[in-house]
Amino acid sequence: MTTSVATEAVAEAGVAELPVVADPGKLAPKDARDLSKLFFERLTVLEEGTREYQYARNTLIEMNASLVRYAAGRFRSRGDQMEDIVQVGMIGLIKAIDRFELSREVEFPTFAVPYIVGEIKRFFRDTSWxxxxxxxxxxxxxxxxxxxxxxxxxxxxxxxxxxxxxxxxxxxxxxxxxxxxxxxxxxTSLDAALHSGEDDDAALADFIGAEDPAMELVENFQTLAPLLGQLDERDRCILHLRFVEELTQAQIGERLGVSQMHVSRLLTRILKRLRTGMLATH
Structure with missing residues (x-):
């Protein structure tokens, strides 16, 4: 900081109550933090639009520009866009300065960095493929x-x-x-609304694809599994022979040593029990 000609010029501009910072961008981090508190205190009582207000705000931006360079460093892999990243980060810094309050009892860098990074990420979201x-x-x-x-x-x-x-x-x-x-x-999100001029907006997903009938089978299998577990071994064997090995009732009778009629009655009873169980579940 200097108190020479620059101080007199600032005093004439109506900012005598604030110190003159010759080169705000080259301040050490600690000096920048200490001076920032002073400038923020003054900013709260200054009338927006006055020369003193603009001086305080602009100096805060210059003093804390290093925060933008620090945040931009996270995206150094996008070297060809670094200039744009820094410019966008400066927008985040300005927003942080305009919204910062000393009453938050938090250091300004802690408050500002999320704003800066958020603005940069928004830039990538809006401009990236x-x-x-x-x-x-x-x-x-x-x-x-x-x-x-x-x-x-x-x-x-x-x-x-x-x-x-x-x-x-x-x-x-x-x-x-x-x-x-x-x-x-x-x-585009599948949930994106399509404004068709009707009362209810349809979603993009309503016009893409179709219902998969196999989905109902999945639900039925999930319901059927515990019911099958409740059957005794013979009943499960009969179901396996009929619906997995696809044997006829006569062939099942030969395997079990019973008549075809008896197998038919057993299948009817087993299937009725499973059907009743599934209906009760639904």
């Missing part, structure tokens, strides 16, 4: 959108693949690939 697509196709998608708009305006209709390929100096196959890649940019 839902499905991984090769970079050449990502770039081709942008060119395809421009070419489609240009030709649509010029021709007064939707351009064909051949026309797009000629304008973009690509093969028709590459144009088709770029179109398919565009589908990977955004993913």
């Amino acid at each position: 839902a499905v991984h697509v090769p970079r050449r196709l990502q770039e081709a998608r942008v060119e395809l959108a421009k070419a489609t708009e240009e030709l649509s305006t010029r021709l007064g209709r939707t351009p064909t693949v051949r026309e797009l390929a000629e304008l973009m100096s690509l093969s028709e196959k590459e144009v088709i690939e770029a179109r398919m890649a565009s589908n990977g940019y955004n993913a």
